[in-house]
Amino acid sequence: xNNHNDPVIAFDGVCFAYGSxxxxxxxxxxxxxxxxxxxxxxxxxxxxxxxxxxxxxxLPRFGTVRVMGRSPKxxxxxIGYVPQALAYDNRFPVSVEDVVLMGTLDRRxxxxxxxxxxxxxxxxxxxxxxxxxxxxxxSDLSGGERQRVLIAxxxxxxxxxxxxxxxxxxxxxxxxxxxxxxxxxxxxSLTLLFVSHNLSVxxxxxxxxxxxxxxxxxxxxxxxxxxxxxxxxxxxxxxxLRHGAxxxxxxxxxxxxxxxACCLANHNSRETP
Amino acid sequence: xxxxxxxxxxxxxxxxxxASLMAAIAAGVVGTFVVVRRTTYxxxxxxxxxxxxxxxxxxxxxxxxxxxxxxxxxxxxxxxAVALILSRMSERGGQRRDAVLSVLWSVGMALGITFMALTxxxxxxxxxxxxxxxxxxxxxxxxxxxxxxxxVLTTVILFYNRxxxxxxxxxxxxxxxxxxxxxxxxxQLLTALTVVLLVQVAGIVLAVALLTLPAATAxxxxxxxxxxxxxxxxxxxxxxxxxxxxxxxxxxxxxATIVELAAVLYITALAAVKVKRRVRGAx
Numbered sequence: 001x002n003n004h005n006d007p008v009i010a011f012d013g014v015c016f017a018y019g020s021x022x023x024x025x026x027x028x029x030x031x032x033x034x035x036x037x038x039x040x041x042x043x044x045x046x047x048x049x050x051x052x053x054x055x056x057x058x059l060p061r062f063g064t065v066r067v068m069g070r071s072p073k074x075x076x077x078x079i080g081y082v083p084q085a086l087a088y089d090n091r092f093p094v095s096v097e098d099v100v101l102m103g104t105l106d107r108r109x110x111x112x113x114x115x116x117x118x119x120x121x122x123x124x125x126x127x128x129x130x131x132x133x134x135x136x137x138x139s140d141l142s143g144g145e146r147q148r149v150l151i152a153x154x155x156x157x158x159x160x161x162x163x164x165x166x167x168x169x170x171x172x173x174x175x176x177x178x179x180x181x182x183x184x185x186x187x188x189s190l191t192l193l194f195v196s197h198n199l200s201v202x203x204x205x206x207x208x209x210x211x212x213x214x215x216x217x218x219x220x221x222x223x224x225x226x227x228x229x230x231x232x233x234x235x236x237x238x239x240x241l242r243h244g245a246x247x248x249x250x251x252x253x254x255x256x257x258x259x260x261a262c263c264l265a266n267h268n269s270r271e272t273p
Numbered sequence: 274x275x276x277x278x279x280x281x282x283x284x285x286x287x288x289x290x291x292a293s294l295m296a297a298i299a300a301g302v303v304g305t306f307v308v309v310r311r312t313t314y315x316x317x318x319x320x321x322x323x324x325x326x327x328x329x330x331x332x333x334x335x336x337x338x339x340x341x342x343x344x345x346x347x348x349x350x351x352x353x354a355v356a357l358i359l360s361r362m363s364e365r366g367g368q369r370r371d372a373v374l375s376v377l378w379s380v381g382m383a384l385g386i387t388f389m390a391l392t393x394x395x396x397x398x399x400x401x402x403x404x405x406x407x408x409x410x411x412x413x414x415x416x417x418x419x420x421x422x423x424x425v426l427t428t429v430i431l432f433y434n435r436x437x438x439x440x441x442x443x444x445x446x447x448x449x450x451x452x453x454x455x456x457x458x459x460x461q462l463l464t465a466l467t468v469v470l471l472v473q474v475a476g477i478v479l480a481v482a483l484l485t486l487p488a489a490t491a492x493x494x495x496x497x498x499x500x501x502x503x504x505x506x507x508x509x510x511x512x513x514x515x516x517x518x519x520x521x522x523x524x525x526x527x528x529a530t531i532v533e534l535a536a537v538l539y540i541t542a543l544a545a546v547k548v549k550r551r552v553r554g555a556x
Contacts, residue, residue: 055448057444057447057448076448076449076450077449077450079448081448083444086442086445087442087444088441088442089309089311091492092309092440092441093309093492093495093496093497093498093500093501094437094441094496094497094498095496095497098437098441098498099441101434102434102437102438102441102445102446102449103445103449105434105435105438105446105449105450105451106449106450109431109432109435110434111430111431111432111433111434112433112434113434137496139496153445157449
């Protein structure tokens with residue numbers, strides 16, 4: 001049985017590879033309850049794979065993954081997941097309410113959704129600011145609205161852990177701010193992990209930062225504010241690009257072509273042009 | 274119209290109407306899932322593979338006196354085998370789906386042709402299966418169609434929400450703990466059984482058209498899956514009974530007339546949707 005302060009997610013010596021390509025090596029960390037964890041790292045560094053291991057959609061080659069003290073598969077119905085991009089047919093005939101209601105499905109069979117499920121769906125839509133959207137066609141929505149519907153779908157299942165893979169990648173800045181405000185509220189009652197490349201969003205919202213680049217290390221946001229980001233990142237391929245007030249993690253090859261490069265996350269050097 | 278005046282007089286016409294109605298229900302319901310899941314190619318592969326089962330059954334009957342193995346039994350067993358192979362392939366991945374479908378499709382046809390060549394005597398039934406034989410259906414065929422309709426309707430009513438979720442996105446379904454493989458196999462089997470039923474009405478060559486055209490027409494007229502199912506059933510009823518009636522007077526092949534009528538409805542709906550969009554855009 002999971003106690004109130006036990007880790008919600010625990011990786012212990014996890015290694016994972018796609019064929020001979022090792023994506024994660026000896027990953028060990030624990031996520032405390034009711035934390036808002038930003039997952040950062042380079043493209044191909046293993047962020048999405050780490051989320052898929054947490055969901056039990058992939059199995060580690062070595063090591064163990066526990067979610068609330070159970071295997072990811074056993075804990076699956078307590079985990080909400082919003083993928084980076086949902087593979088679906090753009091002409092699929094389905095309403096917003098239908099999509100959100102899918103988040104309430106579980107192994108117990110019932111021929112039709114009951115009042116409980118419909119109320120949960122309406123409540124989830126309201127939480128993401130989409131009141132009145134239930135009867136609309138899912139395919140008629142904008143990219144940002146669809147993203148919010150998928151977050152509502154994840155919330156409708158009443159999860160204890162919410163995993164979001166770049167949840168604000170396709171939304172405008174005001175909507176992104178609304179969503180991060182929602183994530184901060186949700187973190188009072190559940191644990192959230194969100195993948196982001198925007199460091200100003202990370203530092204403004206997260207309580208912890210999980211740096212993933214083949215290995216992984218979890219830090220409190222205070223540690224990151226102390227300037228340990230580059231060291232914690234543990235990669236010689238990464239740089240921070242500053243665009244006005246925002247700071248973005250990019251591959252260091254882009255630094256050569258960008259006038260905005262501010263620092264290079266390297267074990268040995270830090271350059272500021 | 275001669276069809277309606279002859280209908281009360283001839284039992285074979287009454288049987289054909291009942292067969293059309295039952296084929297329409299299965300075609301509308303299962304065809305909707307085939308269209309939204311974009312598995313038309315799968316249905317076409319099953320329909321062409323059925324020729325192997327039909328040919329083998331006739332060969333065993335004529336050459337080895339195995340009379341219980343009727344062409345319909347052969348068709349059903351072949352369709353079920355192909356559906357299971359395809360759903361197993363979906364679960365495992367690895368193989369290119371379009372390549373496997375093409376292999377099954379052509380090998381099924383080739384085996385069917387070989388079995389027919391090895392069978393002594395004239396293959397009158399097989400010709401009917403290639404082009405449809407709705408005017409020849411008997412009581413056993415109608416019983417089989419009724420059983421299939423009960424199976425299709427029961428499955429879809431009991432598992433509608435789950436089938437909708439699996440059809441929309443398998444990963445979402447998997448994350449909610451649904452047994453995606455089970456529902457995938459169920460849809461494959463229902464598609465295969467419906468194709469066998471439609472082979473009786475429209476023949477191997479045209480069965481897929483009857484399965485998909487009413488559902489494709491319905492998809493132009495609605496944006497909800499449950500409404501699409503009802504519409505597809507209604508359209509399939511109109512084209513199957515309408516096609517039968519239209520073909521009767523001039524003695525046209527009923528299967529081909531049914532499919533042609535379905536195509537006319539599809540093109541009409543497509544044109545209507547385009548006109549509506551243009552009018553809306555102009556205003």
